[in-house]
Amino acid sequence: MAATISTHFSFTPHRLRQTVLSNSRSKAIRFPSTRTRRRMLVNPKFDAGSSLVARVCGDGGGSSDAFAHQSTSSIQNIEGKDGDNSSFGDGYVALFVRMLGLDQDPLDREQAVVALWKYSLGGKKQIDAIMQFHGCINLIVNLLTSDSTSTCEAAAGLLRLIASVNIYRDSVAGAGAMEEIIGLLSRPSLTPEVKEQCLCTLWNLSVDENFRVKIANSEVLPLIIKSLDDEDIKVKEAAGGVLSMLALSESSHEIMVEYGVIPKLAEALLKTDAEGSKVIRKEVKNALLEFAKNDYYRILIIEEGLVPVPMVGAHAYKSFRPSLHSWPSLPDGTEIEKTSKGPSRFGASELLLGLNVNGENLNVEEARINAIVGRTQQQFLARIGAIELEEETKSQPGNSSGWRLTLLPCMDGVARLILILELEDESAIARAAESIADASINEYMRISFKEAGAIKHLVKLLERDNDAIKIASTHALERLSLSNGVCHIIEAEGALRPLINTLKQKEISDTLLDKTLDLLARILDPTKEMRSKFYDGPINGSKGSSESVSRSDAANGFSGMSSHDSTSTTNSGVQMLDSAVISRLFEILKTSSLTLQRKAASILEFAAITSSVDTVDAANIESGLVAVFQQNVLKDTESDVKEEQPEQYALEVEEAGLAISAASRLLTKLLDSDCFRKRVDSAHFTVLLRKVLKSSIPVHCKDWVAACLVKLSSLSGFSKYFENPINVEVTLYETIPRLIEELKASFSPEAQEVAAVELNRIISEGVVDSTRAVASGGGIFLLVSLLEEGTARASEAALSILYNLSMDSENHPAIIAAGAVPALRRIVLAQRPQWTRALRLLRILPV
Structure with missing residues (x-):
């Protein structure tokens, strides 16, 4: 490698040693005799421990704004003021x-x-002077294995600067620098200085996507x-920079998430400015924004x-126009009762009451405190015009739709989204509503949005003429309604009327129709009240959360929504489901997709309970139900989709089963x-449901089909002296498969x-x-396992079933293959209570 140096540099080792200090451990370099040479080679303004420029890269070795890492000190040239000094100092590079x-x-x-x-450190010109000697890069990489800390630091620092130039990056990686740095x-035990230089070298190498992978x-x-937790701030910055570059490659996201990078990045971003640096926050935020493009990873970020x-x-x-000189209220609109006899002359009582919301005399839960503080901070930033000023000056990655995002702590992020809903920009409003829908991933976030006042703003947006705003707000309310308490608030705020008005419109997009039906089905769910008694009621003698909050509000002067108001809104919703709405829902049953059919059937079930369907034409009802029961996916049993795309076929069958189950539940309620009953053709529905019962839809979707068939058969009046064929079919195609499924999926010995x-x-x-239904459903293997693993009663029942199955010789191979013979022999040898039946079964089997 030394032979690659140009031949016009002639020197001897003895003369070469004279060019360095007598004390060779010192980092300071002294050249022979003159101060001029020393000043040209080593600029006093530079120090190995000072802040260095992480990258000077770009096409052709120039600087790139996209990847430039600005440090507190600017790039300084090693050249002296005289033009000839540069060439004079360059002559020592070969030495x-x-x-x-x-x-x-x-x-x-x-x-x-x-x-x-x-x-x-002088820049690209000096790096070019070093890199003209082709073997030098290998010699520098070799020094990374040195035991000297200063040697490793200098070698890694030199590689860091060389890798910052695009044209030399491949040479650095080709010389094995990456492997040596990893080692x-x-x-x-590694000093922070060496660790910083190594990480910054990887940072520069990761500009190339191949090296990132x-x-x-x-x-x-x-x-x-792990370096994100390092005590040295420079090491943290370098680690954040490397991770930010690695996050640019989507192929690397999975392995990075597996190593737990998202919690570490979120922790670094949530630290205050006093605990971190702007460089770390910037790089960490960029990395998290790349992960946020994925729906699943975005959930992990929100959870942090x-x-x-x-x-x-x-x-x-x-x-934005904030309300001024008004009586203080909570962000969700809950008013604070006025206790003063008269208003203050200058409004001081109102102001002090608002500032004292977190005082000892006012018991406010954490979610409300965060909502008040967050609203105050964001409105203050909006008033002084400081929102997004810093972010707008920096280039930030956007998502697939071109939107730019930022990440804020939960308290500020929730308040900022509510603030955007109050603006006039329709595009901004739609984006904020979609962000609320994406962020409503758990109960804590849904309660946070409710306390911040999102419900009343989103309900008002339902009346807008803009389809994008309607879709976004409906989607946000649907995600928020997953919380039973929030769903009551949505209903109390008057969301039913605009939703029903939207449903009456003929010309609406499928997306808006889908979100509207979702929210209506959630609000009008007949089981909602029953669920609230189980999930919101007292637990272990404690008071429910909603009850305790309402009593706390009453004690502190907060006026909120009572349960009586919620009941009255439900009754008004019943009145809104007139014949026009119900006819529209039955039209959806006839013409829409499987998902829309299922949701429309759920809403119609609510209407059937309230007897609002009596005013609808029976022919319209019958045609809508028939359309659901006659699914094409159930007719085409030998379709190409089933052979070529079995997963897609299974998904279609699952969706068809859910729609049929909802329609069967609706028909069962209508038969009351x-x-x-006088207007509908019961025989026709019986034929359709018998075909559905024998179809390949999932077993859990057949329960309401079987219940509806039993009800139809009871109404048709079968004679008690003849066996009802419907009951036999229900047993074969619903009861037995369901019992086998319970044996397979249940972990409880009692349930088995x-x-x-x-x-x-x-x-x-x-x-x-x-017996044939049990054998074809895979019950033999499950029954054999119960012989030894089940309870005494279950083992006895399994042995009895296997004995009946053995009467058919076609089942013998399956019983033997399931391992029944050794299990039966153990029962006989142990002389368990059922050993005689086990012996008879052994004699029947061909063993």
């Missing part, structure tokens, strides 16, 4: 490259790499993530306490009406015992083809 040779003394090699590192970072899939990734907020531009906030006993009862009664 120090030669001193890097493997045949040189380790102390001389250390002095040489330190000198070259300081010399390279160096794996050392148990290599770094992300190496053993160094956990070390980089960060909320993605759209960047709408500082100019959009100019339309005498008027409907109940299923086995019920299955034994059905077979003992001699139901036609019942």
Whole structure:
């Protein structure tokens, strides 16, 4: 490698050693005789421990704004003021490259790499002067294995600057620098200075996507993530920069998330400015924004306490008009009762009451405190025009739709989104509503939005003429309504009327129709009240959360929504479901997708309970139900989709089963009406449901089909002297498969015992083809496992079923293959209570 140096540099080792200090351990470089040479080679303004420029990259070795890492000190040139000094100092580069040779003394090699590192700080021209000697890069990489800390630091620092130039990045990686740095970072004891230079070298190498993938899939990734907890601020910045670059490659996201990078990045971003630096916050935020493009990873980010907020531009906030000189209220609109006899002359009582909301005399829960503080902070920033000013000056990545996002702590993010809903920019409003929908991933976030006043704003947006705003607000309310308490608030705020008005419109998009039906089905769910008694009621003698909050509000002077108001809104919702709305829902049953059919059937079930369907034409009802029961996916049993795309076919069958189950539940409720029974063709529905019962829809979707069939058969009046074929079909195609599914999926021995006993009862009664249904459904293997693993009663029932199955010789191979013979022999040898039946079964089997 030393032979690659130009031949016009002639020197001897003895003369070469005279060019360094007598004390070779010192980092300072002294040149022979003159101060001029010393000043040109080592600029006094530079120090190896000072802040360095992380990257000077770009096409052709120029600087790139996209990846430039600005430090507190600017780039300074090593050249002197005189033009000829540069060329004079460059003449010593060959000397120090030669001193890097493997045949040189380790102390001389250390002095040489330190000198070259300081010399390279001058910029690309100096780096070019070093890189003209092709073998020098290998010599520098070799020094990373040195035991000297200063040598490793200088070598890594020099590689860091060389890798900042695009044209030399491949040479650095090709010389094995990445592998040596990974090995160096794996050392148990490493100084922060060396660690910083190594990480910054990886940072510069990760500009190339191929190197990013290599770094992300190496053993160094956990070390980089761990460096975010380092005490040295420079090491943290370098680690954040590497992770920010690695996050640019979507292929690396999965392995980075597996190593737990999102909690570490979120923790670094949530720290205050006093605990972190702007560089760390910037790089960490950029990395998290890349992860936020994925729906699943965005949920992980929100769970860590960060909320993605759209960047709408500082100019959009100019339309914000806060309410001034008004009595203080909570962000959700709850008013605070006035206790003073008269108003203060200057409004001081109102102001002091608002400032004292977190005082000792006012018991406010944490969610409300965060809502008040967050609203105050964001409105203050909006008033002074400071929102998004800093973010707008920086380039930030956007998502797939071109929107720019930022990440804010939960308290500020929730308040910022509510603030955007009050602006005039329709595009900003729609984006904020979508962000609320995305952020409503758990109960804590839904309660936070409710306390911040999101419900009343979103309900008002339902009346807008803009379809984008309607879709976004409906989606947000639907996600918020997953909380039973929030769903009551949505209903109390008057969301039913605009939703029903939207549903009456003929020309609306499928997306808006889907979101509207989702929210209506949630609000009008007949089981909502029952669920509230279980989930919101007292637990272990404690008071429910909603009750305790309402009593706390009353004690502190807050006037909120009572349960009586919620009941009255439900009654008004019943009145809104007139014949026009119900007819529209039955039209959806006839013409829409499986998902829309299921949601429309759920809403119609609520209407059937309230007897609002009696005014609708029976022919319209019948045609809508028939359309659901006659699904094409159930007819085409030999379709190409089933053969070529089995997963898609299974999904379609699942959706069809859910729609049919909802329609069967609706028909069962409609049969309670005498008027409907007289007008509907029960025989036709019986034929359709019998076909559905024999179809391949999931077992859990057949329960309401079977219940509806039993009800239809009871109304048709079968004679008690003849066996009802419907009951036999229900047993074969619903009851037996359901019991086998319980044996397979249940982890409770008691539940398995109940299923086995019920299955034994059905077979003992001699139901036609019942044993064949058990064998074809895979019940033999489950029953054999119960012989030894189940309870005594379950084992006895399983043995009885297997004995009945053995009467058919076609089941013998399956019983033997399931391992029944060894289990039966153990029962006989142990002389358990049922050993005689086990012996008879052994004699029947061909063993």
